[in-house]
Amino acid sequence: MEAEPVNVIEFRELARQSLPKMYYDFFAGGAEDQYTVKENEEAFHRITIQPRILLDMSSIDLSTTVLGYNISMPVMIAPTSRHQLANPSGEIATARAASACNTIMVLSISSTCSLEEVAACCNAVRFFQLCVYKRRDISAKLVQRAENNGYKAIVLTADSSRHGRREADIKNKIIVPELKNLEGLLSTKIVNDEGLNLEAMANWIRDPSFCWEDIGWLKSITKLPILIKGVLTHEDAIKALEVGAAGIIVSNHGGRQLDYCPPTISVLEEVVHAVGGKVPVFLDGGVRRGTDVFKAIALGAQAVLVGRPVIYGLAAKGEYGVRRVLEMLKDELELTMTLSGCSSVKEITRSHVRTKHDQKLLSML
Numbered sequence: 470m471e472a473e474p475v476n477v478i479e480f481r482e483l484a485r486q487s488l489p490k491m492y493y494d495f496f497a498g499g500a501e502d503q504y505t506v507k508e509n510e511e512a513f514h515r516i517t518i519q520p521r522i523l524l525d526m527s528s529i530d531l532s533t534t535v536l537g538y539n540i541s542m543p544v545m546i547a548p549t550s551r552h553q554l555a556n557p558s559g560e561i562a563t564a565r566a567a568s569a570c571n572t573i574m575v576l577s578i579s580s581t582c583s584l585e586e587v588a589a590c591c592n593a594v595r596f597f598q599l600c601v602y603k604r605r606d607i608s609a610k611l612v613q614r615a616e617n618n619g620y621k622a623i624v625l626t627a628d629s630s631r632h633g634r635r636e637a638d639i640k641n642k643i644i645v646p647e648l649k650n651l652e653g654l655l656s657t658k659i660v661n662d663e664g665l666n667l668e669a670m671a672n673w674i675r676d677p678s679f680c681w682e683d684i685g686w687l688k689s690i691t692k693l694p695i696l697i698k699g700v701l702t703h704e705d706a707i708k709a710l711e712v713g714a715a716g717i718i719v720s721n722h723g724g725r726q727l728d729y730c731p732p733t734i735s736v737l738e739e740v741v742h743a744v745g746g747k748v749p750v751f752l753d754g755g756v757r758r759g760t761d762v763f764k765a766i767a768l769g770a771q772a773v774l775v776g777r778p779v780i781y782g783l784a785a786k787g788e789y790g791v792r793r794v795l796e797m798l799k800d801e802l803e804l805t806m807t808l809s810g811c812s813s814v815k816e817i818t819r820s821h822v823r824t825k826h827d828q829k830l831l832s833m834l
Contacts, residue, residue, distance in 0.1 A: 474785075477757050477778045477797050483785035484555070492554045494637035495645075496780045499724035501634055505732065506724030509755030512732035516764045517823045521810030529803050530813040535749070535772055536622055536694055536715065538594045541571035542799045543766055543814055546791075547723075547753050547774035548598035548624060548698075550579035551645060555784040561590045563783060566791035568593035570799070575624050575774065578611065583649045588618035596622040596696070600629055601679040601687070607654050609690045614650075616693055623691060624718065625684075628699030630677040633726035684712040698753065701736050706743035706750075717744060720753035723776055734765060738824075741769030759801025766814060767822040 474480050485493050499506030531542040546567050553559035560582040567574035568591040575596040576587055584597060597615035602608050612623060655674065687695060694715030700706050701721060709717050719733045719740050733754035741750050749771040756762060756773045765773050775798065782790030811817045 474793070474797075476801075477781075477794050480778060480781040480785050480790065480794060484781035487784045488555065491641040491643050493784075494641055495551075495635075495643055496549075496555065496777060496784075498635050498637040499633075499728065500726055501636065501728040503724060504729050505721055505727070508732040509721070509724055509734075510757060511755075512734045513755055513758070513761045513764060515825045516734065516768075518760065518763065518805070518809055519821050519823055520808055521821075524810040524812070526807045526810065526812060528812060529806055531799060531803055531806070533772060533814045535573055535751075538573065538621065539571075540573055540594070540772070542762075542795075542802060543770075543772035544756075544762055544795060544798050544802070545572055545751075545772055545774045546574040546779050546795075547776035548575040548577040548626070549776045549780055550577045551581050552780070552783060553581035553646070555780050556787050558787055560587050562788035563779060563791050564593050564595065565591045566782075566788050566795065567591075567595075569792055570795040572795065573621075576620070578650060579648055581646055581649050583652070584611075584615055584620070585618055586649075588620070595620045596624050598624040598626055598698070599687075600626050601676045601683070602655075602674045603676045604655065604674075605676070605686070607651070610654065611650060612687070612691050612693075616691055620693070622694045622696055622715070623687070624696045624698050625687065626698050626722075628720070628722050628726050629675060630679070631675070633722065633728075635725060681708055681712055684714075688713060696751070700740055701730060701733070703739050703743040706740040710744060710747055714748060716749045716751065718751045718753050718774065719770070720774075723754055734761075734768070737765065737768045737770060756798070759798050759803070759805050762798060762802045763805045763809065763811075763817060764822050766817045767819055768824075769819070 533543045552563055560580045564574050564587050573594045575598050577598050578600055597620040696716040697709045697714045698718035698720050700717045700719055719737050721730045721733055733752055737752050744750055751772050752765045752770040753774040756775050762773050778794045779791050782794035
């Protein structure tokens with residue numbers, strides 16, 4: 470009888486054992502040398518926690534709000550594609566786990582269950598992730614379908630004008646299912662000489678000309694708030710404010726697009742300072758522990774999004790696995806808060822962590 474995982478990290482090995490190599494590599498892999506994939510996790514290890522002691526920790530409140538929606542903890546499900554490659558129940562199982570844990574799921578535009586199927590399966594608060602296509606009319610239809618089916622926000626992925634070079638997928642000659650949300654709208658059956666249709670399909674349908682000026686078009690076709698995902702710099706954070714973003718997600722696409730861009734936790738403060746509290750800032754990338762969630766909140770994130778751990782839980786144990794991943798992060802965060810002297814998420818402050826930069830400054834004193 471296999472041992473039950475005791476932390477989120479252990480779900481990765483279970484997923485590796487459960488999945489065909491091609492699919493495991495698809496979910497786990499990143500761009501080129503995978504420097505950013507590794508650094509997303511490693512950068513958290515270089516931040517220490519500064520606990521306060523002898524405070525009343527008899528009651529701990531992990532709840533927070535995102536765009537006015539109450540959630541049980543500052544952890545949401547990031548948009549990740551093709552959940553049925555991990556488990557036959559796909560995004561329906563993921564959404565039900567999000568609902569059971571009272572948190573928000575961001576559904577990928579590249580989901581293997583339609584946005585309507587996911588909307589009908591449970592009462593989770595859902596956001597819809599959008600990549601803008603060359604066929605703007607199709608993008609507009611998807612946004613309207615999301616709005617009509619009760620999705621509460623659009624998450625614009627802004628770092629995918631072309632598909633990142635994921636060498637494991639190239640070696641494996643991965644062939645992926647057609648996109649469920651595009652059925653009847655656009656044929657995505659593309660196979661090139663090597664038998665790889667993923668990169669060719671993405672580059673064929675995505676609009677590389679989409680830019681800051683086009684956010685006005687997106688705002689004109691929906692009443693939903695728009696979060697911009699993929700911000701890594703002070704300059705782009707200010708641009709996002711200027712075009713009226715309702716929130717910013719600091720993200721490097723899990724290291725799957727541009728390799729050697731910075732780990733997200735290392736640039737979070739830069740973005741938070743640029744925004745100056747005008748809109749909420751969220752962090753995506755590398756979160757594997759409740760301590761990671763704590764560190765991100767201390768550095769100014771309102772909440773974090775987790776991607777690969779959710780997929781690993783789904784692959785290993787279906788809906789139950791996703792629920793366990795979320796519960797583990799919640800339990801670890803609660804313990805971290807208790808031992809750090811924070812009885813609510815609002816009490817987690819910048820003074821509770823010390824970064825590598827802080828340590829250098831202290832050594833100079």
